[in-house]
Amino acid sequence: MDDARTEKDRRLDSVRTDSAQPLTTETGVRVGDTDNSLRAGARGPTLLEDFHAREKITHFDHERIPERVVHARGAGAYGRFQPYEGLSDLTAAHFLSGPDVTTPVFVRFSTVAGSRGSADTVRDVRGFAVKFYTEQGNYDLVGNNMPVFFIQDGIKFPDFVHAVKPEPHNEIPQAQSAHDTLWDFVGLQPETTHMMMWLMSDRAIPRSYRTMQGFGVHTFRFVSAEGRGTFVKFHWKPLLGTHSLVWDEAQRIQGKDPDFNRRDLWEAIERGQYPEWELGVQLVAEEDEHAFDFDLLDATKIIPEEEVPVRPIGKMVLDRNPDNFFAETEQVAFHTANVVPGIDFTNDPLLQARNFSYLDTQLLRLGGSNFQQIPVNRPVAPVSNNQRDGFAQHRVHRGQTSYYPNSLGGGCPAPADEGVYRHYAEKVEGGKIRVRSESFADHYSQATLFYNSLADWEREHLVAGFRFELGKCEELAVRQRVVANLNHVDHELSARVAEGIGVEPPETEGTPNHGRSSPAVSMANTAFGSL
Numbered sequence: 001m002d003d004a005r006t007e008k009d010r011r012l013d014s015v016r017t018d019s020a021q022p023l024t025t026e027t028g029v030r031v032g033d034t035d036n037s038l039r040a041g042a043r044g045p046t047l048l049e050d051f052h053a054r055e056k057i058t059h060f061d062h063e064r065i066p067e068r069v070v071h072a073r074g075a076g077a078y079g080r081f082q083p084y085e086g087l088s089d090l091t092a093a094h095f096l097s098g099p100d101v102t103t104p105v106f107v108r109f110s111t112v113a114g115s116r117g118s119a120d121t122v123r124d125v126r127g128f129a130v131k132f133y134t135e136q137g138n139y140d141l142v143g144n145n146m147p148v149f150f151i152q153d154g155i156k157f158p159d160f161v162h163a164v165k166p167e168p169h170n171e172i173p174q175a176q177s178a179h180d181t182l183w184d185f186v187g188l189q190p191e192t193t194h195m196m197m198w199l200m201s202d203r204a205i206p207r208s209y210r211t212m213q214g215f216g217v218h219t220f221r222f223v224s225a226e227g228r229g230t231f232v233k234f235h236w237k238p239l240l241g242t243h244s245l246v247w248d249e250a251q252r253i254q255g256k257d258p259d260f261n262r263r264d265l266w267e268a269i270e271r272g273q274y275p276e277w278e279l280g281v282q283l284v285a286e287e288d289e290h291a292f293d294f295d296l297l298d299a300t301k302i303i304p305e306e307e308v309p310v311r312p313i314g315k316m317v318l319d320r321n322p323d324n325f326f327a328e329t330e331q332v333a334f335h336t337a338n339v340v341p342g343i344d345f346t347n348d349p350l351l352q353a354r355n356f357s358y359l360d361t362q363l364l365r366l367g368g369s370n371f372q373q374i375p376v377n378r379p380v381a382p383v384s385n386n387q388r389d390g391f392a393q394h395r396v397h398r399g400q401t402s403y404y405p406n407s408l409g410g411g412c413p414a415p416a417d418e419g420v421y422r423h424y425a426e427k428v429e430g431g432k433i434r435v436r437s438e439s440f441a442d443h444y445s446q447a448t449l450f451y452n453s454l455a456d457w458e459r460e461h462l463v464a465g466f467r468f469e470l471g472k473c474e475e476l477a478v479r480q481r482v483v484a485n486l487n488h489v490d491h492e493l494s495a496r497v498a499e500g501i502g503v504e505p506p507e508t509e510g511t512p513n514h515g516r517s518s519p520a521v522s523m524a525n526t527a528f529g530s531l
């Protein structure tokens, strides 16, 4: 990749401002004194007519916006993505059509649970969100640094996040996995088990954002120009390798440099050591949808790479720091439903909920319906429609009409025939029921697979992670329940964890529930089944 500026860089030129001019108000009136408010006499009261003081203070009073409801703390950078080869046989996405297409990107890495001011090196999942500014519109791959998720259905997300965030009565603890509400939820909701194994492992304390893998998590769909679908899972692989901190290091760094990961990314880019990731895909033909012993629509499962190898398809480099943290990193708005022709969803119930949630929260977080016009969010593809007005409208639409069809001219022209987004014509049938598929019922075998893949020293760290975090939980019954779940993953693991946290080790080996209902699934099928 050469180091030429991207189309997105050129577009941003028009909004960059340097404060080289003399001081003015927002209306452009020059100001001669910004240290003294206008008053009646040298020691008298301040006058209401001091428009400069009022504007300055009012603007300051309104500087804060809500932080993200999750993933509040993050760091971002611009860069580029270039495919190794054309994938037109699989997808109509132009940005994957061949090595001659380079696409600008903005990436935001984040922690999940902590607030905007929390420390970087906490034990947590990391967000890995990529916005591709493609010629066909923006495509967002909103992933994490772990390939699975805690829950299977987005309707559980508010419950999960309420359990993982600081507890409501005292807002303790910040950005830690060590508290009763999280472990209470986890013990009662065994579908979290696989992800909790990742969270207690060293994957949850990455050394650097530059040494972190990323995963789209869900199964998505590539759709070719002819309408043929192929299931796809996305993987980002850091070319520097995947490296973690050890827990003791992570804790010390939290005190010494809470900006450790953020600073590392910024400084590497300033030094010209641009981090790179390879994008890989696992592809599954539509006819093989049911060829696995898990459900492709279940976000608590990986597709083992032994069964479907990862095919590298391109490379991303991050080579420019943002000019302004708030304007760019804070105001960037990722959304799983920002897709381009050639990429579609599946019926994964977690993904379906996300497709609702991101836009909904951004309407609040970014102050209304025009946040796509914020420079970092603007596509490089042209925008033309009959959406009008709203808070902070920046476009000056011309003409008499803003509806379709119209015979008076102006407004937005008719929808196009070519290059349009076409949804994959998946056949769906079924009654309206509130149940979870039995094919989502096995919560332990992949957790066992994960445990079996670890080296001895990685198991040591995992056990230490469970002991440290679960050991902070004050309710013994909650600890015991989690240990009982771990017994279904591996008897020795649960015994070692139990031993370190003062609860009874399980006497007999657990039974991994291949294809059988867990309590949570049965609950969904019976208690709520008729709602």
Ligand code: HEM
Pocket: 067, 068, 069, 070, 071, 074, 108, 109, 110, 126, 127, 128, 129, 142, 143, 144, 148, 149, 153, 154, 155, 157, 216, 217, 218, 299, 332, 333, 334, 350, 353, 354, 357, 358, 361, 362, 365
């Ligand atoms: C934010 C990933 C599940 C709702 C984020 C961000 C990432 C992410 C990376 C930060 C985006 C940024 O940098 O601005 C994921 C992954 C998930 C997942 C990989 C599961 C596979 C969910 C679910 C929901 C949800 C199930 C809701 C039903 C949100 C919300 C935000 C967010 C509301 C804040 C967005 C904003 O304020 O801009 N998620 N998430 N996420 N996520 Fe998720």
